[in-house]
Amino acid sequence: MKKKKIPHTYVILFYIILFCALLTWFIPGGQYVESLNEEGQKTVVYQSVERIPQSWQILSAFYKGFIERADIIVFILIIGGAFWIVNDSKAFDMGTLGFLRKARKMENNKFLRKIGVENVIITAIMLLFSVFGAVFGMSEETIAFCLVLVPMAISMGYDSITGVCMVFVAAGLGFAGAILNPFTIGIAQGLAGIPLFSGIEYRLFCWVVINLVGFTWILRYAAKVKKNPKLSPVYEEDQYWRDLHDSNSLDIKYHTPKAAWWSFGFISFVLILFSIHYPYTTLKIGNSIIERLPLIPILTIIFNFSSILTLRKTVHLYILNLLFFTIFFLIAGVMGFDWYIMEIATLFFALGLAAGIANGRNPNEITRLFLEGCKDIMSAALVVGLAGGIIVILKEGMIIDTILYNLAKGMEGLGQVATIGMMYVIQTLINLVIPSGSAKAALTMPIMAPFSELIGLSKQATVMAFQFGDGFTNLITPTSGVLIAVLGVSRIPYDKWFKWVWKFILLLVILGFLLLIPTVLLPMNGF
Secondary structure, eight states, X not given: OOOOOOOOHHHHHHHHHHHHHHHTTTSOOEEEEEEEOTXXXXXXXXXXXXXXXXXXXXXXXXXXXXXXXXXXXXXXXXXXXXXXXXXXXXHHHHHHHHHHHHHHHHTTSHHHHHHOHHHHHHHHHHHHHHHHHHHHOOOTTHHHHHHHHHXXXXXXXXXXXXXXXXXXXXXXXXXXXXXXXIIIIIHHHHHHTSOTTTTXXXXXXXXXXXXXXXXXXXXXXXXXXXXXXXXXXXXXXXHHHHHHTOGGGOOOOOXXXXXXXXXXXXXXXXXXXXXXXXXXXXXXXXXXXXXXXXXXHXXXXXXXXXXXXXXXXXXXXXXXXXXXXXXXXXXXXXXXXXXXXXXXXXXXXXXXXHHXXXXXXXXXXXXXXXXXXXXXXHHHHHHHHHHHHHHHHHHHTTOHHHHHHHHHHTTXXXXXXXXXXXXXXXXXXXXXXXXXXXXXXXXXXXXXXXHHHHTTOOHHHHHHHHXXXXXXXXXXXXXXXXXXXHHHHHTOOHHHHHHHHHHHHHHHHHHHHHHHHHHHHSOOTTO
16 A cells, blocks of 8 residues: 655645635634724724635745745845855864764763763753743744754754754743743733733743753653664654764864964954944843943954964864854844844854855855855745745735634633633634734734733733743744744754644643643732
């Protein structure tokens, strides 16, 4: 009997577009509009409008999806090209081998050997990215890190799913915990009219619990794959990474060409100019502000010192040093200068050029490598555009607000626990079609917050229902451009990811509901 073939990721996404287009023929049109009440305050009112059934528009959804997600698509192409140039130097391979050798030496410690050195490494990496997700909402940035962590995970004997969990899923767990995330908690609490980042004590507790459950699930899976790599659902797909980073075929010549010193000299000069222009940085960590921190000068001094040390050994270490400081400057830019996709893409583009020059490549060779990287990652960029078409169909069909309105009506007459649970379900369902936390907060909080006040439900509890509903399903919804991009660059088919992750998401969703119950039953600070 012929085995039934699972549809390609592109086919699955196109089927979803067809289904959404079909819904626009049956669901009435509607939209929320702002209006002023008798007290002069802004409120959001639902209005019925004529529905716009989508038919031939399913064919233009791909084009419009490209426009809708153009920033992420260009980001992917630039990242892919830049990392291809860096990878040409074999700095990653040398760094990974060196890292694994040091990890094996750590096994001499009895305590670390008992709990597993690699478990400690994976947990430490996940904890770092979870903090990033909880504090400043790291999301799009994880796309670039997957190109580093996925090959490293496979070199350690795991698979690409483990690599994605170390960065993207860990950041997603932190994003759901959202201790100080200004893009979700900050906006939601502001719209609800409660003090920014109030109730942080219970949210911190929730973040710890979510991480404990999530990390345990991931470590158990990683141990299973380590024991038998063929149990991985992406074992065949990971052959690409095994071939690309085959440690047995490494032929590294340790050297430092003159071009590497020129590369360092130019970067050092630019950083000194930046240090003069930006002698102090104001870091924003949630609602806290650290002013007059000489961050850029400090990073510049450390970069110059470490670059000289690495250049005296080999250009490969210098390129790894470039990568590390690219990450440091990324964090400084996001937290201190409100950087977003454009600035981050520019930073990694500069990394690619600097690495190519340091490796002795001429302009034509750097261009060739960049184009090869873009070509290699093109399928990931295309799938993001196709996923964006889902949102286009729902928006142009005028049915998103109708779905939200009818879900909100279904909460009338419920008890407090049932109401907070229903709010959580609504936010979770909406997140499947509107993955943007900021957009969803702007859409739902003006409706949910006044409703919760009418029935005596804490607005803080309503915000937490939004927080959890916004967080967990980001790891599974095909409308998330970041998820699709991460899977694309990691070469994980969506159908295999869905098959692996759905039980994990179900566990997290149930955990979210259990964590919401105390917000309506127990007296807590900020609630």
